[in-house]
Amino acid sequence: MNRHLISAADLSRDDALLILDTAEELAQMADRPIRKLPTLRGRTVVNLFYEDSTRTRISFEAAAKRLSADVINFSAKGSSVAKGESLKDTALTLEAMGADAVVIRHSASGAPHRLAGWVRGSVVNAGDGAHEHPTQALLDAFTMRRRLGRLEGLRVAIVGDVLHSRVARSNVRLLRTLGAEVMLVAPPTLLPVAVGGWPCEVSYDLDAALPKADVVMMLRVQQERMNAAYFPTVREYSRRYGLDSRRMALLPEHAIVMHPGPMNRGVEIAADVADSVRSTIVEQVSNGVSVRMAVLYLLLGGSEAQR
Amino acid sequence: MHAHDPAGGDAGPGPQAAVGPQESPGVQPGASALPQGAKTVLGAAEIRRALTRIAHEILERTDGAADVVLLGIPTGGVPLAYRLADRLSQAEHGLVPAGSLDVTMYRDDLRLRPARTLGHTDVPPEGIDGRVVVLVDDVLYSGRTVRAALDALVDLGRPRAVQLAVLVDRGHRELPIRADYVGKNLPTSQRELVRVLLEETDGQDAVLLSENGSGA
Numbered sequence: 001m002n003r004h005l006i007s008a009a010d011l012s013r014d015d016a017l018l019i020l021d022t023a024e025e026l027a028q029m030a031d032r033p034i035r036k037l038p039t040l041r042g043r044t045v046v047n048l049f050y051e052d053s054t055r056t057r058i059s060f061e062a063a064a065k066r067l068s069a070d071v072i073n074f075s076a077k078g079s080s081v082a083k084g085e086s087l088k089d090t091a092l093t094l095e096a097m098g099a100d101a102v103v104i105r106h107s108a109s110g111a112p113h114r115l116a117g118w119v120r121g122s123v124v125n126a127g128d129g130a131h132e133h134p135t136q137a138l139l140d141a142f143t144m145r146r147r148l149g150r151l152e153g154l155r156v157a158i159v160g161d162v163l164h165s166r167v168a169r170s171n172v173r174l175l176r177t178l179g180a181e182v183m184l185v186a187p188p189t190l191l192p193v194a195v196g197g198w199p200c201e202v203s204y205d206l207d208a209a210l211p212k213a214d215v216v217m218m219l220r221v222q223q224e225r226m227n228a229a230y231f232p233t234v235r236e237y238s239r240r241y242g243l244d245s246r247r248m249a250l251l252p253e254h255a256i257v258m259h260p261g262p263m264n265r266g267v268e269i270a271a272d273v274a275d276s277v278r279s280t281i282v283e284q285v286s287n288g289v290s291v292r293m294a295v296l297y298l299l300l301g302g303s304e305a306q307r
Numbered sequence: 308m309h310a311h312d313p314a315g316g317d318a319g320p321g322p323q324a325a326v327g328p329q330e331s332p333g334v335q336p337g338a339s340a341l342p343q344g345a346k347t348v349l350g351a352a353e354i355r356r357a358l359t360r361i362a363h364e365i366l367e368r369t370d371g372a373a374d375v376v377l378l379g380i381p382t383g384g385v386p387l388a389y390r391l392a393d394r395l396s397q398a399e400h401g402l403v404p405a406g407s408l409d410v411t412m413y414r415d416d417l418r419l420r421p422a423r424t425l426g427h428t429d430v431p432p433e434g435i436d437g438r439v440v441v442l443v444d445d446v447l448y449s450g451r452t453v454r455a456a457l458d459a460l461v462d463l464g465r466p467r468a469v470q471l472a473v474l475v476d477r478g479h480r481e482l483p484i485r486a487d488y489v490g491k492n493l494p495t496s497q498r499e500l501v502r503v504l505l506e507e508t509d510g511q512d513a514v515l516l517s518e519n520g521s522g523a
Binding site: 299 | 409412413417418419420421422423424425426427428458462463464
């Protein structure tokens with residue numbers, strides 16, 4: 001494993017499987033009376049969040065606390081960032097406080113990469129702009145493997161706002177590494193220009209893609225990042241690319257429905273689909289804690305010398 | 308295979324722990340060929356007899372093993388725990404539950420080595436509350452693994468009593484810990500390497516003693 005986790009592309013197949021296997025063991029802990037391990041006692045994990053987040057921040061916080069690490073939460077609102085402090089100065093402050101790991105979410109792609117050059121501890125990317133969100137991809141892969149028993153040869157359709165989605169980018173890279181086949185389904189306006197170079201197929205037709213999919217992953221329409229008109233109306237988008245119960249019936253019997261959250265119910269996913277037994281949306285959240293525990297353990301649990 | 312090198316704790320990483328090029332010296336993951344100059348101190352028949360004797364001692368000390376749970380410490384302790392459970396179940400009434408208890412997250416030497424691969428923890432559905440837990444390991448050395456196991460047990464429940472069974476006690480304790488059941492006391496020097504090969508993982512049963520060639 002590298003010292004940092006910045007991109008899903010940094011992970012070799014062995015690294016990724018080591019994280020998933022470790023998470024599998026740690027997931028057992030959820031059923032125990034005492035959900036705490038002493039492993040990271042005395043280590044400090046800083047959650048540095050420049051962008052709003054509910055589940056990712058809470059998930060990292062729970063993961064670090066279950067491993068007995070000290071957690072410092074930092075959000076841009078109410079900090080010196082509001083007074084204009086630069087990322088580098090904030091990083092040097094964290095360094096002076098002795099952070100062993102910094103979990104960063106930032107609206108600028110590449111912020112975690114820059115940060116990694118300034119701090120001695122490990123940097124974990126918790127989402128940077130439209131670039132990557134590697135722990136989300138890991139928890140998605142973990143959820144698929146738990147539900148369907150394998151990743152090799154799995155056909156995964158990732159549907160919706162691929163252009164603004166760091167989740168899609170990380171998933172394409174990781175799933176490819178792990179041997180799954182990915183198909184992106186989106187309107188042409190919501191696909192990145194360079195998508196032709198990605199290791200996946202591309203389609204504009206959701207109805208045609210569904211019968212072949214083992215997994216369908218719906219992406220949130222990220223209206224806060226849309227400064228232009230990418231589709232005529234929400235209703236038209238929903239009609240062509242939303243997952244409703246009619247479309248869910250096109251899926252094979254065993255297929256599962258995923259969503260990284262937060263959902264726009266009624267836009268990319270219908271409420272009854274989101275709440276159906278095939279949906280893994282709640283499972284993804286609890287799996288997120290196990291996967292992030294595995295990442296923190298593997299980055300911080302060993303000797304300093306190898307880091 | 309469970310290699311016991313004097314450099315670290317008393318449990319070397321098993322074959323599944325071969326995670327990268329930083330593997331500590333003196334441990335050859337997956338090497339089941341006999342190391343040069345290794346002396347067989349226990350053969351298959353002796354291991355069989357030692358386990359049978361331990362099983363009978365457990366029956367005596369626990370009044371028929373009625374509420375015993377055997378927990379093997381990965382990797383070497385786990386097959387031994389299941390073998391003991393078989394013998395106990397045959398000798399006395401119904402089934403004696405067995406499982407495994409991984410202690411990696413509780414070790415005191417985590418920061419001395421690269422992050423280790425976790426072993427599998429599998430507690431029988433009966434649980435451990437109010438029961439007599441017999442921890443099973445292949446080699447007792449510094450005692451640090453057993454200390455970690457005691458901490459791990461506390462997080463799982465509250466046994467009525469905890470006992471320790473080991474196939475080989477090679478001495479050199481660093482903590483006030485002793486075994487309740489010992490297959491064989493094996494006087495060693497700290498430079499020597501004790502390896503336990505088991506049918507389930509290595510295709511043969513043997514305890515080997517060799518000079519440590521790693522220079523550690």
